[in-house]
Amino acid sequence: MGTYKITFSMNLLVGLVLFFLLFPVLVVVAISFSSAEFLTFPPPGLSLRWYEEIFSSYDWVNAFWITIKVGLLTALISVVLGVPAAFAIIRHSFFGKDMFNALILAALITPPIIKAMSIYLFYVELGLNNTIFGLALAHTVSGVPFVVINTAASLKSYDVNLERAACVHGASPLRSVLVITLPVIWAGVLVGAVFAFMQSAQELIVSIFVLGTVNRPLAVKLWEGVQVSTDPSIAAASTVLIGVAILSFLMVVLIKRRDGSLAP
Amino acid sequence: MSRAVRGPKSGASVRLASLRKTFGNVRAVDDISLDIPAGSFVAFLGPSGSGKTTTLNLLAGFITPDSGEILFDDAPISRTPTHQRGIGMVFQSYALFPHMTVFDNVAFPLKMRGERDRGRVRERVAEALAMVQLGGYEKRYPRQLSGGQQQRVAMARALVSHPRLLLMDEPLGALDKKLRDQMQIEIKNIHRRVGSTFVYVTHDQNEALTMSDFIVVMRDGAIAQAGTPQELYDSPANEFVADFLGGANLVRGRITGADAASQRIAFEDGQEVVVPLAGETLEPGAAASLFVRPEGVTLAQPDDERTRLHGEVSEIVFLGNSFRVIATVAGQGFSALVGRDEIGGLSLGDRVGFAWENERSRAFASEAGGT
Numbered sequence: 001m002g003t004y005k006i007t008f009s010m011n012l013l014v015g016l017v018l019f020f021l022l023f024p025v026l027v028v029v030a031i032s033f034s035s036a037e038f039l040t041f042p043p044p045g046l047s048l049r050w051y052e053e054i055f056s057s058y059d060w061v062n063a064f065w066i067t068i069k070v071g072l073l074t075a076l077i078s079v080v081l082g083v084p085a086a087f088a089i090i091r092h093s094f095f096g097k098d099m100f101n102a103l104i105l106a107a108l109i110t111p112p113i114i115k116a117m118s119i120y121l122f123y124v125e126l127g128l129n130n131t132i133f134g135l136a137l138a139h140t141v142s143g144v145p146f147v148v149i150n151t152a153a154s155l156k157s158y159d160v161n162l163e164r165a166a167c168v169h170g171a172s173p174l175r176s177v178l179v180i181t182l183p184v185i186w187a188g189v190l191v192g193a194v195f196a197f198m199q200s201a202q203e204l205i206v207s208i209f210v211l212g213t214v215n216r217p218l219a220v221k222l223w224e225g226v227q228v229s230t231d232p233s234i235a236a237a238s239t240v241l242i243g244v245a246i247l248s249f250l251m252v253v254l255i256k257r258r259d260g261s262l263a264p
Numbered sequence: 265m266s267r268a269v270r271g272p273k274s275g276a277s278v279r280l281a282s283l284r285k286t287f288g289n290v291r292a293v294d295d296i297s298l299d300i301p302a303g304s305f306v307a308f309l310g311p312s313g314s315g316k317t318t319t320l321n322l323l324a325g326f327i328t329p330d331s332g333e334i335l336f337d338d339a340p341i342s343r344t345p346t347h348q349r350g351i352g353m354v355f356q357s358y359a360l361f362p363h364m365t366v367f368d369n370v371a372f373p374l375k376m377r378g379e380r381d382r383g384r385v386r387e388r389v390a391e392a393l394a395m396v397q398l399g400g401y402e403k404r405y406p407r408q409l410s411g412g413q414q415q416r417v418a419m420a421r422a423l424v425s426h427p428r429l430l431l432m433d434e435p436l437g438a439l440d441k442k443l444r445d446q447m448q449i450e451i452k453n454i455h456r457r458v459g460s461t462f463v464y465v466t467h468d469q470n471e472a473l474t475m476s477d478f479i480v481v482m483r484d485g486a487i488a489q490a491g492t493p494q495e496l497y498d499s500p501a502n503e504f505v506a507d508f509l510g511g512a513n514l515v516r517g518r519i520t521g522a523d524a525a526s527q528r529i530a531f532e533d534g535q536e537v538v539v540p541l542a543g544e545t546l547e548p549g550a551a552a553s554l555f556v557r558p559e560g561v562t563l564a565q566p567d568d569e570r571t572r573l574h575g576e577v578s579e580i581v582f583l584g585n586s587f588r589v590i591a592t593v594a595g596q597g598f599s600a601l602v603g604r605d606e607i608g609g610l611s612l613g614d615r616v617g618f619a620w621e622n623e624r625s626r627a628f629a630s631e632a633g634g635t
Binding site: 159161162164165166167168169170171172173175176180183184 | 324325326345346347349350351352353355357359360361362363372373376377421422425431
């Protein structure tokens with residue numbers, strides 16, 4: 001009976017903490033379905049008018065589209081750079097490996113404003129400001145660590161003998177990686193890519209600097225919306241972004257579950 | 265790529281010439297030279313860390329030697345990348361591709377080696393699976409198979425492209441005893457049928473004795489002895505080989521003298537035996553072990569003239585068709601395998617004499633602190 005009490009109070013505590021953390025999110029979701037003209041909580045009535053509003057507005061749809069383009073491009077470039085980096089870190093020892101490792105992870109803890117300013121100044125020279133590709137490249141800096149971490153974790157538990165077996169039976173080293181290793185560790189790579197995408201979709205400060213004037217991504221549009229407007233359309237847009245995050249998270253969970261049954 | 269007709273002797277001959285490989289300051293393979301005849305079954309036998317797996321990895325090309333050369337049919341291949349060596353390999357962990365069916369696993373070497381005719385791929389895969397008695401499992405995935413079945417798929421994959429050299433890295437290590445015994449016979453059969461050269465790495469002396477034409481006993485990166493199983497069993501070259509292969513009595517003493525044909529070993533308790541000079545020839549005063557296999561030893565009365573050593577019976581173990589009599593000689597264990605009718609009324613604590621034919625015994629340099 002004692003254990004039951006402890007379990008119960010633990011669950012209650014966890015529930016309260018979760019409620020405290022999630023309440024603001026729930027408020028935003030609730031307001032997005034409001035029928036009122038202003039940001040009021042609780043909403044006086046329910047409607048989908050604000051979703052209609054954002055999905056019929058060129059500005060909002062464009063912002064979504066840009067976010068998706070930048071996110072996918074970020075995920076793609078992060079995979080192209082991060083997967084070979086993970087192989088290098090796990091499979092080889094080379095001069096400066098620890099530095100290399102630290103450098104990749106440093107991107108995660110560099111203050112965003114520092115990143116934003118330096119990338120902006122750098123891009124002025126390169127003419128990459130106000131380009132989708134430029135913002136994707138900037139987001140890749142923080143996207144690569146996610147791919148490296150997840151791919152490296154998969155590679156660590158990967159039986160190198162699979163690759164050796166492929167080589168010994170006639171596959172070139174590159175081919176054995178492409179045909180055997182990557183298909184076996186794909187789940188880790190994909191989880192990394194999803195994280196890289198989400199990181200890009202929610203990033204604000206670098207986005208303001210690089211892509212803040214002409215074509216704004218969703219995060220920037222939301223930020224501006226909070227400053228200038230008070231109608232619930234920004235709540236609706238936020239809810240859509242939350243939905244994307246939840247979908248991504250579900251995808252990660254499903255990938256991991258599927259991968260568990262794939263293990264030899 | 266395909267060879268339509270395969271003669272009974274289609275294996276590659278393999279030569280290792282002064283092969284060396286160092287990891288850090290560990291000499292994993294230390295100046296190994298060896299000739300492996302075409303089509304033979306060779307076992308590399310040794311404890312872990314003896315260099316047998318490193319030698320196998322050098323043969324496969326997973327690592328390159330620091331110096332020395334490997335020759336397949338007299339052609340040097342130590343700089344040839346693994347995938348161009350045309351070999352097959354069975355791994356201890358099987359290393360089956362988890363995302364491919366049994367069919368695709370077995371077809372893999374054919375496809376990688378350029379076989380595009382799908383009918384022929386199917387034919388060869390069916391042939392390889394039939395050889396390991398796993399026909400009908402084509403559509404399964406490795407995770408749906410038992411360990412023994414996975415092992416068979418690994419064999420089929422290694423053999424499907426008719427490699428002239430097949431490497432096996434402790435392939436039966438993960439199976440239970442009964443399955444292991446059965447697979448030993450099957451692998452031996454397969455070897456006879458395909459005629460490839462088989463190089464088999466194991467730490468199990470039984471496997472090596474059962475299956476191989478030649479055994480290479482390895483120790484500390486060097487070859488302790490190489491020869492046929494009978495040669496190694498009957499005339500081991502040193503204490504290590506004597507102890508590693510089969511049961512052996514190794515009684516420690518000291519060399520007290522030698523003549524043209526024999527040398528004498530004296531033990532702590534004052535007993536002395538004379539052994540032929542066939543083993544290692546040692547200086548007087550050197551620490552030495554008397555070697556004689558338990559099955560070569562017969563019982564005698566302590567005062568019988570045939571008796572070479574005597575001791576006090578400390579254990580009598582019934583083995584079904586025989587007894588193992590263990591006695592204490594010069595403070596060490598000494599055992600004899602004797603028939604059921606030879607045991608007589610022997611009981612614990614009795615003094616017993618041991619006799620053997622002179623040529624079945626040897627003197628080896630004794631390794632202090634060894635087992």
